[in-house]
Amino acid sequence: MSREIKKIKYCPAGHFSEDYVYSNRKNFITSDGICYSCTQEHFIHEFKTWSSGNANLDEIIQETQINIHNKLQWIPYDNFQNIEHIADGGQGSVYSAEIENGIKRQWNFVKQDWEYDLIGNKVALKEIKDSRYDMVGFLKMTKTANGNGYGEIIAYYAISKNPSTQNYIIVMESLGCDLHYFLAKNFWDLRWKSKTKILASIASGLRVLHAKNLVHCSLKSGSILNSTIPVIGLDLCKLENDLILNSNNKNNKINGSIPYIPPEVLRGNEFTRKGDIYSFGGIMYEIVTAQQPFADQAHDTYLMIDICNGVRPKVPDFMLNWIPEWYLDLMYRCWTDDPSERPTTDELVNLFSEIADKLYANVMDNDVMRQLQIADENQRNTSKSQKQELFELFSHSSKLHPQSCFISRYIYTLHGLHDFLKELKSGKSSDPNLLKPSESTTLNANTYDI
Ligand SMILES: [Zn+2]
Numbered sequence: 001m002s003r004e005i006k007k008i009k010y011c012p013a014g015h016f017s018e019d020y021v022y023s024n025r026k027n028f029i030t031s032d033g034i035c036y037s038c039t040q041e042h043f044i045h046e047f048k049t050w051s052s053g054n055a056n057l058d059e060i061i062q063e064t065q066i067n068i069h070n071k072l073q074w075i076p077y078d079n080f081q082n083i084e085h086i087a088d089g090g091q092g093s094v095y096s097a098e099i100e101n102g103i104k105r106q107w108n109f110v111k112q113d114w115e116y117d118l119i120g121n122k123v124a125l126k127e128i129k130d131s132r133y134d135m136v137g138f139l140k141m142t143k144t145a146n147g148n149g150y151g152e153i154i155a156y157y158a159i160s161k162n163p164s165t166q167n168y169i170i171v172m173e174s175l176g177c178d179l180h181y182f183l184a185k186n187f188w189d190l191r192w193k194s195k196t197k198i199l200a201s202i203a204s205g206l207r208v209l210h211a212k213n214l215v216h217c218s219l220k221s222g223s224i225l226n227s228t229i230p231v232i233g234l235d236l237c238k239l240e241n242d243l244i245l246n247s248n249n250k251n252n253k254i255n256g257s258i259p260y261i262p263p264e265v266l267r268g269n270e271f272t273r274k275g276d277i278y279s280f281g282g283i284m285y286e287i288v289t290a291q292q293p294f295a296d297q298a299h300d301t302y303l304m305i306d307i308c309n310g311v312r313p314k315v316p317d318f319m320l321n322w323i324p325e326w327y328l329d330l331m332y333r334c335w336t337d338d339p340s341e342r343p344t345t346d347e348l349v350n351l352f353s354e355i356a357d358k359l360y361a362n363v364m365d366n367d368v369m370r371q372l373q374i375a376d377e378n379q380r381n382t383s384k385s386q387k388q389e390l391f392e393l394f395s396h397s398s399k400l401h402p403q404s405c406f407i408s409r410y411i412y413t414l415h416g417l418h419d420f421l422k423e424l425k426s427g428k429s430s431d432p433n434l435l436k437p438s439e440s441t442t443l444n445a446n447t448y449d450i
Contacts (some may be wrong), residue, residue: 005031010036011109015027016338016370022068025068040065044237061159075160077169081098091128102116127165141214141238142156145234152204153234154231178225180286195287206232219280220279220292235408247347253411257407259307260309268416284330288315295404297401299405309415330343
């Protein structure tokens with residue numbers, strides 16, 4: 001039998017429940033040992049017991065610890081067991097590991113000890129191998145993004161460091177496969193109710209970020225994990241204010257995967273929320289084709305010029321039967337050259353949530369719904385052998401261009417190449433945006449960019 005837990009006025013340390021602890025939040029004290037002030041004091045007390053080796057990082061982690069939500073921690077590397085390599089991404093490698101001691105949640109004054117979450121649980125470790133990675137920027141972004149939404153956004157728990165490589169490690173929630181891998185495996189069995197639910201959830205995650213003035217900057221199927229209930233990784237996510245501060249200067253270089261980068265950014269302008277909507281168009285494309293945009297082309301400067309001239313990925317004719325026209329219209333609206341004409345996250349969330357709800361409830365009350373029903377039937381009526389044939393014709397592995405790259409990498413913008421484009425076109429120089437031998441296209445299914 002559990003003993004009754006009640007709210008109390010004073011903790012044994014003398015903290016009062018009517019005092020404000022976290023900016024505008026009153027203390028919360030319970031008889032079983034919870035006191036916000038005690039937790040805050042114990043975190044502060046321990047500031048001098050750990051260091052990441054970088055004072056700027058320490059300061060941000062400390063700031064999060066005296067907040068009520070979104071606490072980050074410093075975890076020594078020897079806390080991780082059974083570390084296994086999962087995948088390589090744009091900035092480093094991802095591992096799975098177990099976290100023996102868990103993560104400090106709150107101080108308990110009855111037990112006179114910390115209460116921990118995730119003891120012995122699996123987590124994902126992302127080891128940052130790119131020395132240009134802006135770890136301080138990442139932590140600032142995490143401080144804003146963490147703990148918002150309803151699980152559509154990946155949870156970041158802690159920072160660590162690999163003692164043998166001296167690389168920083170980001171500790172985050174354990175991951176399933178990415179959306180690309182999921183679609184490649186399940187495409188033929190997916191009905192529109194699942195497709196619209198996945199899209200509603202991704203759009204909802206984007207909406208949470210945009211409401212916090214965050215811009216994702218690298219949304220693609222490889223940055224979406226646990227695909228049946230999609231979770232967005234925030235690999236290159238940034239605060240919009242920081243981006244706007246830079247907006248007087250055009251960028252010579254950007255980080256990303258060309259098919260998901262909007263034309264204005266390829267030209268050298270900053271990424272905005274409307275840029276994320278362009279990237280969402282790429283996800284809409286993959287949801288209906290199981291193919292990443294421009295997978296059969298080289299991801300080079302010529303493709304960038306084409307995209308800026310209005311070229312967009314094509315849906316193969318044989319698939320048009322399974323895709324309603326309104327869906328294609330919306331997808332191409334996401335890809336509009338003029339950012340102001342792209343839909344908002346509100347529009348996307350409302351549309352896809354409403355449709356998914358109706359499909360689950362089997363409500364077919366308008367043309368949009370009837371078109372989806374017909375599309376599902378058309379896909380269902382395609383025979384297995386036909387499907388096999390079509391898939392061979394359009395499968396990822398056989399059509400993937402050796403110069404395509406769906407993980408983030410540094411590329412020159414057209415602004416950055418301005419003086420060079422003539423030489424490039426005349427064939428005098430080779431394209432600096434071609435993949436280097438070190439940047440493999442990674443045919444491996446898992447190419448997380450989180
Ligand atoms: Zn207390």
